[in-house]
Amino acid sequence: DAGITQSPRHKVTETGTPVTLRCHQTENHRYMYWYRQDPGHGLRLIHYSYGVKDTDKGEVSDGYSVSRSKTEDFLLTLESATSSQTSVYFCAISELQGAYEQYFGPGTRLTVT
């Protein structure tokens, strides 16, 4: 398995509070991604990073921000959590060369009450 960890694995928070999810990789891959998975919608890309300090928006980026200050860490922040952000969040990594295969972390289940 690719060395990807996510923390926390589970979190319950209240509407309006800030939340930060962390993705950590030990593979030294250049690309990192944040997806959310919801029933009826499947997996959708929130933000991605193509290098340290290089990030861009995905399909559902409103209400989310990201930061990547080191190759191994990619942070996803919900500035003011809303109930619509209750979801399972997955981090993924990919290398620039070769097959471009993506590997996924175990996920974080976030509940906003």
Place this chain on the structure above:
Amino acid sequence: KQEVTQIPAALSVPEGENLVLNCSFTDSAIYNLQWFRQDPGKGLTSLLLIQSSQREQTSGRLNASLDKSSGRSTLYIAASQPGDSATYLCAVNTGANSKLTFGKGITLSVRP
């Protein structure tokens, strides 16, 4: 905009049956296609990746094919087992920063 469709959403088969899971996509300009498996409450496990220049890939009892011109891929599972019960997702990589577009998945149940 790339759209990926997987039909049906759920499938139930008896153990030992050979089965085919379908995936279709609207834009044939893809870099590769990945098939994933997801067990309930778990992350995604990559099963097979097919490059756009390839026609198929095999791993054990799994065989994935790709017909780029028609926008279709199939995942063939031979001699299905109860342990194969899971949700199978296909995802298309259009090459732009390797972003994936996912189908909604097929939930497979293999009955003993």
